[in-house]
Amino acid sequence: MQFDPSIIIFLSSGLFLGWALGSNDAANVFGTAVGTRMIPWLTAAIICSVFLVLGAFFSGAGAADTLGKLGSISTPAGAFMTALAAAISVYTMTKAGLPVSTTQAIVGGIVGWNLFSGTPTDTKILTTILTTWIAGPLLAAAIAMPLYSLTMAFLRRSNLHLLRVDAYTRIGLIVAGAFGAYSLGANNIANVVGVFLPSSPFREFDIGGYYTVSAAQQLFLLGALAISVGVLTYSKGVMMTVGSSLGRISPIAAWVAVVSHSVVLFLFASKGLESWLASNGLPTIPLVPVSSSQAVVGAVVGIAVLKGMAGIRWRLLGKIVVGWAITPFLAGIICFIGLFFLQNVFSQVVF
């Protein structure tokens, strides 16, 4: 098959979405650590970028498969519009000051494409995805609460020096951040380039006969690099202000929030865990892209519940819920209208 240069133009919307994800969601992983000056921004950005790429490359397939089942967008133009609709929604919501999830935006976009193309939406898959949007933050809170209690109980009993706790917390934040970035890459890469998989221009190749790099992995790598560019070029401001967003939290609480967030994203992305659960006759966890922002908010609220709901900004929490509800609809509508123009004005084959 000959390489079609137009694919670069079509991929641009996905790469833009990746850049937006990197610039915003890196703060979920390293925001408090950088905001509280526990870790320098450059260290955080480099660790975040490297592990994001690794997560996307090695573990990105699981969540992408599920997203593909929701709507297999067969043409590059259709995929372009779906990703662009998601990116515009993310941009509009961010401008309006509403916290936003790229996961919900891309799902809204895919459903918009399904409606436009007359492709029936798999309600079972859609229900699974919708369920995980509620389950994600709840699970993060459920992990954060006992983890925070245990951590605080351990610190009280251990009588560690304040400075020693500080040193351990720094290392903990780096390790948790690396895990978080890996999980974010694994779980959210599907949002960025998942819609381009059916029309991917890449072909698999061997590295010296030892490792086969699939077409999907090449696409994931490209998307992950776009996310990394977002992290390295635009995440600093977001990270510096994230500490004062939902409510001030201590570095230890931040560590708990990042670990909980990362576990949730990892659970919903790990094919290895899925096959292990299946082989042991246990119920499996659906491999679905979940919102990184909502997972971290769930964890922070969980910790706040333990502290008697102190320090939570309810107004902002309300905004998050509103953003949660609006995003998929907005992306779906933009995608539908955009596809109409792309097909009828620009004469593109969108399905």
Added chain:
Amino acid sequence: MEKLRLFRRTKNLEHEIDEFLSKLSESAILFKLAIKAYLREGCGEDFDSKLTEVNALESTADVLRRRIETELYTHTLIPESRGDVLGLIENLDDLLNYFEGALWAFHIEQPDISAEFKSGFKKLTSMVVAAVDSLVLAARAFFHSPLAVNDYNHKVMLYEKEADKISTKLKSQIFASDMDLAQKMHLRDFVEHIDNVANWAEDVADRLAIYAIKRMA
């Protein structure tokens, strides 16, 4: 390597903070011994040697304080509690200044303390030093087990209250005596020199209680 450096730096700083607190504790003991020596034999050799030792401890503690402050800021350690730790170290350092100042006042002004007031001065000094000792324990607890800070702070408050009672009684006795007004006022100043140490210890304990609450939040 960076992690190893972080732990080495942390260990050094822990050691410096411990050393600083030990200097304060030693100063309190020397202060008590110096006052006893003064009450026994005036501004003699024993008193002067204790004064010299307190001076040396104060200078060492100043060096340690500056080193701790520089380390904390240069390497942005404990960013959440840094302000509290620096405030605590500076406030504790003021206690050393109080000790040194009071002993210098004895050395320069050489107040004439008659026998009937000596026991009061001794009791006051013991109570003040007990308050500082408890404060040092509270400060050590702040770094290792903030929950225990209140137990020691409680003792600081108790000793400060007792010191206030003793100083009030002592001042009443001084002003009820047949001495000249000038001498009465002179001795009152020395009661206050000593009592001020306990007052400041109580102020520091109050702040320490807040720092400990912040650490446990």
